Amino acid sequence: MNLIPKQSSLQDRDYVHKLRMSMEKNGLLNERGELDLSSCSDREFLEIFFLEEINNEDRGKPLSPQTLKAYRTDAQTLLSFMEDYQITFKGIGFPEVRMYNRYINEKYAARSAARKLNFFRRLLAFGYKTHFYKGPLYEWIKKPAIKKGHYSDLLSETQTYSQVRELSQQDAEELIGLFSKLVKQKAYRVQRTKRNELLGHLLYKTGMRASEIVSLNWGSFRYNRRGEVNIDVIGKGNKQRTIPVIDDRFLNALFEYRRSFEESAEIDPYDRSPLFFSIRTYYNEETRFHKKRMSYKNIYHIVKTAAKYAEKNPHISPHWFRHTYITTLLENDVPLSVVKQLAGHEDISTTNVYLERIEKEKLHDHLSHVRFGV
Known part of the structure; x- marks a missing residue:
């Protein structure tokens, strides 16, 4: 879904009018002029989330290919989990948030888990801000504690001191x-x-x-x-x-x-x-x-x-x-x-x-x- 018509530009005097018309046509504006995704499908919600939150060109700081790849990986982890448990984006509530939180913490090392949960948190926060979700579900996410510094998360049961991820x-x-x-x-x-x-x-x-x-x-x-x-x-x-x-x-x-x-x-x-x-x-x-x-x-x-x-x-x-x-x-x-x-x-x-x-x-x-x- 493209929020802004391709033929529009900031030099176009009718830019704002065309943008509003395009968004109203797609049912993306409410009576207060806010971005409202409450009537969007799951696919549309995810597309707009990536468009506005991840790939937003207006930030002035383009993301590196590695960062974009990490976001896509995190999205795939979430989508695979939802498919396995037959969960839709619209159907996410407190139980689903806590279940996914526990799933990530048990399956991934602390740093990877924190990154994946941060992606999930951003998605839920965006959903609340755009009325896709009626409540601040993101507040229930609990990320694992991460040891400050460049330490490995891979500890055996007998280790008491984290290994530093560097070489002699x-x-x-x-x-x-x-x-x-x-x-x-x-x-x-x-x-x-x-x-x-x-x-x-x-x-x-x-x-x-x-x-x-x-x-x-x-x-x-x-x-x-x-x-x-x-x-x-x-x-x-x-x-x-x-x-x-x-x-x-x-x-x-x-x-x-x-x-x-x-x-x-x-x-x-x-x-x-x-x-x-x-x-x-x-x-x-x-x-x-x-x-x-x-x-x-x-x-x-x-x-x-x-x-x-x-x-x-x-x-x-x-x-x-x-x-x-x-x-x-x-x-x-x-x-x-x-x-x-x-x-x-x-x-x-x-x-x-x-x-x-x-x-x-x-x-x-x-x-x-x-x-x-x-």
């Missing part, structure tokens, strides 16, 4: 050292090897999210006034930040990767071609490679394969490198405010969680000079 420097270096050795294809073996080497540097030495790495262009790299190379990153909520390329090995890996494709290694901030792309033997008159942007799934597969090959924790994912980067900076006395900026954290309290954990692990050091005299 030794493990991180071992894993990225394996990236280039994972290449088995004969076609473009050199290019794939150089790509994996550069990917390792980006994961370990920038703290970028995998979604940010796949969004990089060749033009994301530039020289600053001091002749040093920086990376301009577009992060969550379209927020920009700058990350330095910190050593010669990193820089050499970048240039060698470019040269392996017989492309210029001259940094060009206006070049919008993707840094990482699928290497396939497609040919046409204009280009040698099919430059479809590399996906998150590709990076995830490389990290998972390396972890399996090295017989490391099977739950290791690309995001563990981000946590490792932040911890490494703080352990090397990089100021908290600088780490916050490099990590792209919205609030410094998020960065401070890492520092608090580091200080906890230094308790023996803090007390090593104390003598009790007995």
Whole structure:
């Protein structure tokens, strides 16, 4: 369902009139001029919820593909549950809310459960605001407590201390050292090897999210006034930040990767071609490679394969490198405010969680000079 006629625009003097007429025609406005979905079908309600609450272009902050995928997954979880128990959206009441709440808490780890329940809460709140539901059913949702910080939810019965989702420097270096050795294809073996080497540097030495790495262009790299190379990153909520390329090995890996494709290694901030792309033997008159942007799934597969090959924790994912980067900076006395900026954290309290954990692990050091005299 499209709430706004396609032919309408803000420059059209009759925009508001056409919008009102379209919504009244679809029975979406009540006598007070409010968005009223009380007469909508289940399908229409879900479509309008995604249109207005999830995919709303007026927010000015486009959602990342990973975020959109998470919302679709959460919606599918809810729809599958409703199908199994023969529940309709219109038929949701207090018993159904509490039953779904319990189902999610029992089936999923705390972080996943909290996200899925937050999606459900948003849907119910939207339904109440638009008169699809007569009461604030969302108030009955109880999300699980989540341990502050980057801890794993996967605790065995004998564990009393949560495992941190990050790597030791030794493990991180071992894993990225394996990236280039994972290449088995004969076609473009050199290019794939150089790509994996550069990917390792980006994961370990920038703290970028995998979604940010796949969004990089060749033009994301530039020289600053001091002749040093920086990376301009577009992060969550379209927020920009700058990350330095910190050593010669990193820089050499970048240039060698470019040269392996017989492309210029001259940094060009206006070049919008993707840094990482699928290497396939497609040919046409204009280009040698099919430059479809590399996906998150590709990076995830490389990290998972390396972890399996090295017989490391099977739950290791690309995001563990981000946590490792932040911890490494703080352990090397990089100021908290600088780490916050490099990590792209919205609030410094998020960065401070890492520092608090580091200080906890230094308790023996803090007390090593104390003598009790007995």
